[in-house]
Structures are given as C-alpha cells and as structure tokens.
Amino acid sequence: MNVKLLLISSCFILLSACGVEKQILEDILIAEIVGYDDVGEDKIKGTVVVSVPQPGEEANLGKEVYEAISHDINATRQQENAKTPFPIVGGRLTVILYGDELARRGLNDYVDTYRRDPMVGRDLYLAIVDGKAEDVVRMEPKMVRTPGVQVKELIEQNMRTNLTDVDLHKYLYASHGKGIDPVMPLLEKAEDQIVVKGIALFKRDTYIGKYIPYEEGFLFKILSENFKLGSYEIKWKENDYTNINNVESRVRYHITDANRNPKARIEVNMKANLLEVQGYDLNKPIDVNKIEARAEHILGKKMNEMVNMFQTYNIDPLALGDHAKSKTRNFNREHWEAVYPHIPIEVDLNIEMIQTGISE
Amino acid sequence: MEIKPNETKLISAFFVFFLMPGMQIGVGVLGFERIIAKEAGQDAWISIIISGVTINILVWMCYKMLGRGTQTLDLVAIHHDLFGKWAGNAFNSLFIIYFISITIIIVRTYLEVIQVWMFPGVNILMLLSIILILVYSFVVGGFRVITGLCLIGLIITSPLILLNYFPLKHAHFENLGPVLDHSFLEIMKACKKMTLNYLGFELLLVYYPFIKKREHSQKWAHFGVLFTMAVYLNSFIVSIAYYHQDQLKDVIWATLTLWKIADLPFIERFEYIGVSLWLFMVLPNICLGIWAASRTAKRAFGVRQRKLLVMILLVILFACIFLDNRIKIDLFNTISSHIGFYIIYVYLPLLFLWQMIVYKLRGHKS
Numbered sequence: 247m248n249v250k251l252l253l254i255s256s257c258f259i260l261l262s263a264c265g266v267e268k269q270i271l272e273d274i275l276i277a278e279i280v281g282y283d284d285v286g287e288d289k290i291k292g293t294v295v296v297s298v299p300q301p302g303e304e305a306n307l308g309k310e311v312y313e314a315i316s317h318d319i320n321a322t323r324q325q326e327n328a329k330t331p332f333p334i335v336g337g338r339l340t341v342i343l344y345g346d347e348l349a350r351r352g353l354n355d356y357v358d359t360y361r362r363d364p365m366v367g368r369d370l371y372l373a374i375v376d377g378k379a380e381d382v383v384r385m386e387p388k389m390v391r392t393p394g395v396q397v398k399e400l401i402e403q404n405m406r407t408n409l410t411d412v413d414l415h416k417y418l419y420a421s422h423g424k425g426i427d428p429v430m431p432l433l434e435k436a437e438d439q440i441v442v443k444g445i446a447l448f449k450r451d452t453y454i455g456k457y458i459p460y461e462e463g464f465l466f467k468i469l470s471e472n473f474k475l476g477s478y479e480i481k482w483k484e485n486d487y488t489n490i491n492n493v494e495s496r497v498r499y500h501i502t503d504a505n506r507n508p509k510a511r512i513e514v515n516m517k518a519n520l521l522e523v524q525g526y527d528l529n530k531p532i533d534v535n536k537i538e539a540r541a542e543h544i545l546g547k548k549m550n551e552m553v554n555m556f557q558t559y560n561i562d563p564l565a566l567g568d569h570a571k572s573k574t575r576n577f578n579r580e581h582w583e584a585v586y587p588h589i590p591i592e593v594d595l596n597i598e599m600i601q602t603g604i605s606e
Numbered sequence: 607m608e609i610k611p612n613e614t615k616l617i618s619a620f621f622v623f624f625l626m627p628g629m630q631i632g633v634g635v636l637g638f639e640r641i642i643a644k645e646a647g648q649d650a651w652i653s654i655i656i657s658g659v660t661i662n663i664l665v666w667m668c669y670k671m672l673g674r675g676t677q678t679l680d681l682v683a684i685h686h687d688l689f690g691k692w693a694g695n696a697f698n699s700l701f702i703i704y705f706i707s708i709t710i711i712i713v714r715t716y717l718e719v720i721q722v723w724m725f726p727g728v729n730i731l732m733l734l735s736i737i738l739i740l741v742y743s744f745v746v747g748g749f750r751v752i753t754g755l756c757l758i759g760l761i762i763t764s765p766l767i768l769l770n771y772f773p774l775k776h777a778h779f780e781n782l783g784p785v786l787d788h789s790f791l792e793i794m795k796a797c798k799k800m801t802l803n804y805l806g807f808e809l810l811l812v813y814y815p816f817i818k819k820r821e822h823s824q825k826w827a828h829f830g831v832l833f834t835m836a837v838y839l840n841s842f843i844v845s846i847a848y849y850h851q852d853q854l855k856d857v858i859w860a861t862l863t864l865w866k867i868a869d870l871p872f873i874e875r876f877e878y879i880g881v882s883l884w885l886f887m888v889l890p891n892i893c894l895g896i897w898a899a900s901r902t903a904k905r906a907f908g909v910r911q912r913k914l915l916v917m918i919l920l921v922i923l924f925a926c927i928f929l930d931n932r933i934k935i936d937l938f939n940t941i942s943s944h945i946g947f948y949i950i951y952v953y954l955p956l957l958f959l960w961q962m963i964v965y966k967l968r969g970h971k972s
Binding site (some may be wrong): 253256337368407413415416419422423568572573574 | 648722723776783786849852856863866869875
C-alpha cells in the first residue's frame with residue numbers, strides 16, 4: 247500500500263514538468279515569411295516578417311519586420327531575437343525568399359537548416375527574388391488585405407496554371423537527386439506589387455541567372471507534369487490571336503538506348519478548348535482541324551526551343567536523367583551526363599480540341 | 607520441471623497474431639528505409655519480402671522445437687533438456703541479456719526521437735522514469751495484460767497508415783524501376799540490415815506455454831509475421847516513391863519525415879501527434895521485452911519475477927542514461943543487431959538441428 251502511495255504521489259511530481267520549454271501563443275512571434283540576401287564579405291542579411299497577435303476578439307494580426315546580418319542562417323535568427331520582445335519561432339513559416347545574388351552562389355548552405363530543423367514543415371515554398379529579397383519581404387506588412395501571406399497565396403494561385411509544383415520537398419528532391427535539377431518561382435517587386443516574373447532555372451543548387459518568362463511557364467508546366475488548367479495565347483498572323491485553354495494535359499517520357507546513343511521523346515497529349523478566336527470560322531470542322539495542326543506546330547516549336555535551351559545550359563529540370571535511370575538497367579550516369587547536351591530530344595505534341603465554348 | 611501456467615493466465619491462440627507485430631514493429635519502422643535503401647536501392651523491397659519469408663521459416667522451426675517433446679514447452683526447458691542444467695543456464699543468460707539489450711535499443715531510440723523531434727531540452731531521466739513506472743505496472747499485471755496492450759497498440763496506431771495519402775500525391779512510382787538492378791549480394795546485405803526490424807518473433811519461445819490450444823496458434827503466428835512484412839513493405843514503397851533515392855540517404859527518420867507533409871486544417875505539424883501515438887506501438891515492445899527477460903530468468907534461476915523486474919528496469923534506466931549521444935546509441939544499436947542476427951539466423955537453426963539429432967538418437971535407444 248505504501249509503495250503504491252509513493253508511486254502515485256511521485257507521478258504527480260514527475261508529470262508536472264519534464265524540463266520542456268513551454269511556448270504560449272501570446273508570448274511568441276510566429277515567423278511568416280523570411281528573405282535572405284547577399285551583403286558581401288561572405289555575409290547574409292536575413293529579413294523576417296512576424297505576425298504579432300493583438301488582444302481582442304476580432305483583432306487583425308499585426309505584422310512586423312525584423313532584420314539581421316550574419317554568416318549563417320541560425321546566427322541571423324539569433325540576432326533577430328536581439329531586437330524582438332518575444333522569441334521568433336519558425337513552425338509556421340510559409341515562404342523563404344532568396345535574393346538572386348545569393349542564389350547564384352548556391353543555396354545548399356542556406357536551405358540546410360530548414361532541411362534539418364524538425365520544427366519546419368515540408369509544404370513551405372522557396373522562391374527567388376529578382377533583386378533584393380528584402381524588398382519583397384518589406385512589402386508584405388503593407389498588404390494586409392488577407393490574413394495569410396501574400397507571397398504564399400501568389401505562388402499557390404499561379405501554381406495552378408503557370409508554375410510547376412515547387413515546395414521545400416520538391417526542391418530537396420530535385421537538388422539532392424542526381425539526374426534532375428530544381429526550379430523555383432522568380433518574383434519581382436514592381437511598383438507597389440509583387441509579381442511572378444517567371445521560373446528560375448538551377449544547376450544543382452545554383453541559380454544560373456536564366457529564367458523562363460511567366461507566359462512560357464505554361465509550356466514548361468505542360469512538359470513537366472500532368473495538370474488541368476492554364477491557357478496560352480497563340481499568334482496566327484498580324485493582329486490575329488487565339489487563346490487555347492488547357493482542359494487536361496498528360497506527359498510521358500520515352501528514352502531509348504540510354505547507355506549508348508540516347509534518344510528522348512517527350513509525348514504530350516493535351517485536351518483543350520478554345521475560348522477566343524480571331525479570324526476563323528469554328529463551325530466548319532476543317533477549321534478546327536487547321537487550328538489544332540497550327541497550334542501543335544507553334545507550341546511544339548516553342549517547346550523544342552525550350553528543351554534545347556536546357557541542353558545548351560546543361561540543366562535538366564525535366565528530370566530526363568532520372569527517367570532514363572529508372573528505365574535502364576546498369577544505368578551509366580557518367581556517360582549520360584557527358585552526352586546529355588547533345589542528345590536528340592523530340593517533343594511530340596498532340597492537341598485535341600474538345601470544345602469551342604458555348605457560342606457558335 | 608513442469609511449467610503449466612494457471613488456466614486463468616492463458617491467452618487464446620488467436621492473440622498470437624497481435625503479439626508478433628506487437629514486438630516486431632517498434633521504432634525501426636520510423637527510419638529503416640534509409641538503411642536498406644543504402645544497400646539495395648529501389649530493389650530493397652525484395653529484401654523485405656525475402657527476410658519476411660525466412661522469418662516465417664524460423665517461426666516454423668520454433669513451433670517444431672516447442673512441440674517435439676511433451677516437456678519442452680519453452681526456451682528454458684529446451685535448453686535444460688538438451689544441455690543439462692549448467693550449460694543450459696549459460697545459454698539462458700545469453701538470451702536474458704539479449705532481451706534486455708533489444709529493450710534498451712527500443713527505449714533509447716524512442717527517447718531520441720522525442721528529443722530530436724519534439725523537445726530537445728527534455729529531461730531524459732524523468733521521462734524515462736515515467737515510462738518505466740508505466741511499464742512496471744503493465745508487466746506486474748501479467749502476460750494477459752501485455753497481450754491486451756499489444757492489441758490496443760495496434761488498433762490505436764493503425765489510423766497512421768491513412769497518412770500515406772498525403773505523400774502519395776507527390777509520388778513518383780517510376781522510382782521503383784528498373785526492378786532487379788542490384789546484385790544478389792546487395793539484396794542479401796539489405797536482408798541482413800532488415801533483420802533488426804523483424805526481431806521479436808523469438809519471444810514465442812518464452813510465451814508459448816501461455817497459449818491455449820497451442821497447436822492452433824501456429825497459423826496466427828505466420829499471419830502476424832506476414833502482417834509485419836506488409837507494414838514494412840508499405841512504408842518502404844511509399845518512401846521510395848516520395849523521396850529521391852539520393853535524398854533518402856540523408857533522411858534519418860524517413861517515415862516520420864513523411865508525416866510532415868500531412869496538411870490538415872486543424873494541425874500544422876502532424877508528426878507531433880504521430881510521435882505521441884507511437885508510444886502505444888513502443889510500449890508493448892518494451893513490456894514484452896522486459897517480461898520475456900524476467901520470465902526467462904525466473905524459469906532458469908527460480909527467483910521471484912517481481913524482484914527481477916525491478917532489477918531489469920534499473921539496468922535499463924542506467925543503460926539509457928549512459929547512452930547519451932548519437933555515436934554511443936549507434937554503436938550499441940550495431941552491436942545488438944549483430945547479436946540479434948546471429949541468434950536468430952545461426953543459433954536458432956543450430957539449436958533446431960541439434961534437438962532433432964538428439965531426439966533421433968533418444969528414439970533409437972528407446
């Protein structure tokens with residue numbers, strides 16, 4: 247009996263605390279978005295937006311910006327804490343931005359801490375800012391129309407049409423995996439807005455300074471994943487434009503003879519509808535066929551140019567090397583890497599117009 | 607020496623199905639993917655199946671050994687029967703140490719997960735004491751209580767399998783190709799690494815006398831091992847589809863990191879719930895390990911089980927405090943898994959053969 251009493255009473259003492267630091271919502275600052283820039287001499291500048299809880303039932307979340315300069319990311323976090331009344335925690339971080347100067351130096355060192363930290367989730371977005379990341383981060387508190395983070399919503403919105411799926415996990419997947427290179431959204435500050443400029447291209451973890459413009463992002467998305475939205479404007483001739491709406495597109499990669507003379511064929515099947523046509527009569531089936539053929543020709547050419555551009559810079563954002571590996575026994579990676587810039591890659595595009603809108 | 611536990615302490619044959627995964631699935635499943643993928647890459651799923659099948663063969667051997675004589679109902683009896691009292695007890699001691707050491711691995715690894723994933727500043731001594739007091743109360747309750755715990759643990763943690771829905775949205779199943787691109791040797795190496803995750807079925811040799819209608823329990827034991835295999839197979843295939851192989855090599859707890867992607871409106875970090883729930887998977891492990899160690903010691907040396915239990919708990923407490931960093935834990939892990947590997951793949955078959963020969967000779971005499 248005495249032993250039991252002792253056990254029970256000791257449980258109360260033991261369960262009261264295990265030496266864990268408690269974090270109360272009102273006594274912490276939640277980091278929402280953070281930006282890093284190169285400031286020379288091997289130093290980086292971190293800028294962070296934190297949401298500050300306000301008292302009251304229907305109060306808005308206030309946002310504040312803090313910044314610090316140091317050599318590595320954890321040290322900047324530490325220095326930011328020197329300026330804040332409460333500790334900053336990163337558990338709900340949604341976006342990490344990097345200035346293009348820093349991205350050209352290679353990002354592995356600056357992503358590593360987010361890869362290791364168990365506090366950080368995997369569905370946060372990484373993006374490059376053309377110019378200083380700080381500028382975009384500082385825009386954030388001014389845009390308080392939505393309670394969430396503007397940049398995150400911007401990326402998520404555009405991921406449906408013109409950006410490929412890009413979160414921390416996708417970046418780690420592509421930058422650590424061999425035979426595949428990551429991409430990131432490229433943002434820009436224009437006047438008093440944040441806009442998506444395009445898709446930044448990487449070699450391993452280094453931004454090569456080239457990007458796919460926003461409009462062409464649709465073509466890149468078609469080449470890299472199956473998806474269901476987006477539209478593209480085709481110019482027929484002077485003053486005549488047509489807008490193709492993607493209903494469903496599927497992509498398949500065929501790579502043959504990867505260990506000797508590799509040949510790649512990217513097969514894209516797209517179901518589309520037309521919502522805006524200038525200069526054609528859609529009632530006649532012949533014209534729909536003509537439009538299909540014409541669109542295949544024009545889009546196909548653009549896609550081929552895009553793929554050739556990847557080869558010129560020796561980057562592989564479409565993961566052709568990875569596809570080759572999973573299809574080939576005893577895959578010879580060195581050989582593949584040596585010949586990749588010169589292999590023939592053919593884009594085989596099939597467009598099928600399934601609707602022409604609700605008017606004849 | 608007759609060992610027939612009281613009728614009220616027996617369990618139905620059916621529950622062996624829960625006892626098997628109850629001891630086999632523990633902390634290993636949180637991060638075994640990296641270890642076997644290092645050896646055999648995308649082909650490691652073949653290793654999971656091969657080891658699953660070999661474990662089933664070993665389970666069959668155990669049943670043969672246990673059912674051969676009328677008296678050889680557990681490991682201690684088999685040892686005494688074959689080697690006599692003194693040599694038999696030496697082997698029994700080996701098994702006691704082995705049971706304790708796998709329990710230490712489980713406790714320590716789980717605490718490490720809590721330290722790394724949830725509370726870096728947690729006071730290990732206190733957390734450990736709480737867990738061990740809990741374990742004490744369960745083990746004192748006897749074997750039936752522990753069996754119940756296995757059942758509850760499996761039921762409570764089974765919803766975690768639904769979490770696979772989230773990574774499957776990002777899955778690249780082509781990562782599984784090309785099939786059989788690794789040599790036989792590499793696949794066998796992965797099999798060896800996989801052994802640690804299947805350890806625990808040999809406890810059958812200890813709890814066999816507690817099963818009602820023992821002959822009927824064999825099929826449930828095999829189903830249990832197959833269930834464990836399915837769980838591992840599922841985890842591995844989801845991980846290899848979600849991670850790039852080169853990326854997987856750096857992810858220490860692949861299954862746990864997978865839970866991070868779970869995106870639910872009411873909770874941002876699902877792995878906190880996952881790690882907490884996992885205690886229900888780990889507790890049966892710890893209880894069964896300690897129970898087996900103390901039961902074997904009681905049968906071999908005739909000491910009261912409760913006294914032994916306290917001693918074993920103290921040993922575990924001190925061992926866990928001594929293993930205070932990654933390097934020591936890793937070293938201890940490697941040594942114990944080697945011991946485990948030789949015990950199940952070398953010692954058990956040898957014991958099986960030796961018993962067969964001895965019984966043949968005895969048969970001739972009579």
